[in-house]
Amino acid sequence: MIPALLSLVLLGAGADPGPLRMLGPAPEGEVRRVVTLTPSLTDVVLALGAGDRLVGVSRFDERAEVKQLPRVGGFVDPSVEAVLALHPELVLAEPGPGNRQAVERMAELGAPVLLLPLGTVSDVLAAERAAGKALGRAREGEALARELEATRVRIRERSRSRQPVRVLLVYGFDPLVVAGPGGFADELLSDAGALNVAADAASPYPVYSVERALRSRPELILDAAMTPGGRDRLRELPGLAEARWASVPGQALLHPGPALGRGLEQLFALVHPEAGR
């Protein structure tokens, strides 16, 4: 029975967070007070040129533009009261089972909430357009989405003539967490002419077997880990020691938002260093 349950867990791990949708009352007139519940959505608001309307952000937000703003909790634990105390005219949230109850309660108590899934590139494109529309900046939202789409087309074009490179994109070394299939990172890897060796994993952010990683013989290991713990041990292992190692600069590949275009260009340069700029 237990193996059956565990396999169910693995299958369910990539469950759909639900569609983009609006909860609570529709925003009235021009939205001037915005609260975001995840750094990626803060990035979207800033990229839309509406940063001056932000009145609250999550406790994981680090950008200098929002350093002074009040914090309203995290992804799984937003505080309903802290959000309502800011009298938001729009709350931007990424839906998940952990924040569902809190987000629904905010909406019931009168805060308009826009739920924007950010799992895939098309989610990000839809989120940019929807956030732009909600903030009265539909043109800017459309431009952001078009820009990312154009970057994807351009990079795909450049990758087409090149030999695919076997890549392992690492988010953490201890335990080994990598980019699996079904997420925006996997899609961008494919755009950049990389073959994701962890495409057989069960979810977009699987804890991966080290031995499987060795056996998959990556040619390039992209290091997007936030802490170096455990990296050196892995670097010495056969199959990984021979691979080329490169650090992914900045957080462009960690935050599914307007930085993805820049992230994709960096990714292409890392996968095909011979291609030049």
Place this chain on the structure above:
Amino acid sequence: MTSVAGSLGTASAVRFTPGRATLVLGGLLVLLLLAFVASLALGEYPVQLARAFAEPGSPDGRVLFGLRIPRAVLGALVGASLAASGSALQALLRNPLADSFVLGVSGGAALGATLALALGLQALAAPSVFAFVGAVAAMALVLAAGRARSSPYAALLTGVVFNAFAAAIITCIKTLLTPDRLGEVLYWLAGSLGYERPRTLILGGVLQLVALGLLWAASARLNLLSLGDDEAASLGVPVRRTRAIVLVATSLSVAGAVALAGLIGFVGLIVPHLLRLWLGPDQRLLVPASALGGAAFLVLADAATRVLFPVFHSEPPVGVVTAVLGGPLFVWLLNRGEHPA
């Protein structure tokens, strides 16, 4: 009967009379009401209580009636359940370390909720439903295993072993989870009070009334059971039936509490022990007093999590607050020289 109850008590025990019970329980009820009012006044949103009551439709009123009152009611229900069950189980199992989670209920509930979260089930409050089903299933397993032997230790040991078993499976699931899902599981396991709908609260309230009512009704027989099975039987107590009633009532009560709030530790341990120091071991007083005291304790602990929000930019799970308060308090109780049992 009076002489038996009296012989159970320590020198400081409050001898049970209806008048004294009314006085003690009335006092605790006032304490609970004070805790409730304090909880309504505390939080990130600046609520003016007078305006909120005058205009329930105003923003202040909606925060008060939509957020704080439901949460305080939930805290009171869960606190009452955990503390009263803890008190009854300590007497039934004759073990001062028994708490509300000892019969495998915590393991079953945690396993159920972890599975629901890991599967990404969102519909119909799946983690709560799974937790309740897990807790009841664990209880049934423990009771069935304990049936074969008449000693209360069989149920206790089966419960402890089941909890360890469930913990191992949960660890296994956690290692398979992606980091985002893992955060949700960890948060649930830490125990926190969320915002339940009125009908959920009414359902939970009815369950607790029935379960705690059964416990209170059995409390006089529980006093005699704590003398030992043979002694109780010779005094006319139906030992097996009483034990079954208490085990089922506590397990259902705790399953309901855990389903709504996750695993909130120490309430079932610290509140009965504290009250036993004051009131003595008479369960007729201790069961309802623990219910009221536990409710007040958890309502205040939950208010504390809201006060702590500006410090952490997040409300710490209330289970963390009860553990941080409960651990040192328990050691202090032990070192007062009186045996907390």
